[in-house]
Amino acid sequence: MNNTKSGYVALVGRPNAGKSTLLNWLLGEKIAMVSHKAQATRKRLYAIVMHKDAQIIFIDTPGLHEKERLLNKFMLEEALKAIGDCDLILFLAPATDDIKYYERFLELSKGKPHILVLTKIDMVNNAKLLAKIAEYQKYQDRFLELVPVSVKKNIGKEELLDAIVKYLPHHPYYYYDPELLTTENIRDIYKELIREAIFENISDEIPYESDVVIEKIEETPTLDRVYAMIIVEKPSQKGIVIGKKGEAIKRIGRDARKLLEQFSQKKIFLNLIVVVKKGWTKNKKELEKIGYIF
Structure with missing residues (x-):
């Protein structure tokens, strides 16, 4: 039996939640634009990570937001298309964030399977981190797993990749050449x-x-x-x-x-x-x- 796994994983979150930073970290290369200003990412970007015989195709998306400008509407549509097309979602929730951003995502995601990634855990102490995890527990029947990570301190990378692979579909082949880092030109x-x-x-x-x-x-x-x-x-x-x-x-x-x-x-x-x-x-x-x- 072929145990190859391959699948599309959308990175979703509010503007400036750290999606591009997380993507570059998981990839081990800088290909996605990173800025401290919100709404820097405008289009979907595909990046490929090989992990334990599985191929994860990450889709970096613009942040979930609503503004009147036509460009901003395009950006929201890009994020919603990625949610619709993927096999799995990573919802990024900075540890300092209000839970309301996750609640809004639950309305948009229409029950799509997702992992809740608690990012920037280096910005809070242990007591605050545990309190934040407890806050999300009321939605534990909605997410597959909750994985805390810190890009800055290099915490949680293997755990996150392992969790993703667990939920990817079995495929008899990889979608892309395993040597590729991205489908972007x-x-x-x-x-x-x-x-x-x-x-x-x-x-x-x-x-x-x-x-x-x-x-x-x-x-x-x-x-x-x-x-x-x-x-x-x-x-x-x-x-x-x-x-x-x-x-x-x-x-x-x-x-x-x-x-x-x-x-x-x-x-x-x-x-x-x-x-x-x-x-x-x-x-x-x-x-x-x-x-x-x-």
């Missing part, structure tokens, strides 16, 4: 890493009203030349992204180049330009041009 990963540099260097609403289009990549064995366009909604935002004497765009370029080099293990030449597209976050045609297909 290099263009999409580079785009997300440049967006991360924007989020970390520019404050307020601008990161939410900006995006990145990779126009061209010229690859050689030791160097990638990346030509990218940063899109913003207003001329005033373009001025802020460029900064006084070009200081802000230099910082973004420097940080983005580091992230790209860490990922590619190559030298990176990065050319960034800033373009204004008025109201792009509310315009379906513009969103589809950038790659947000409804």
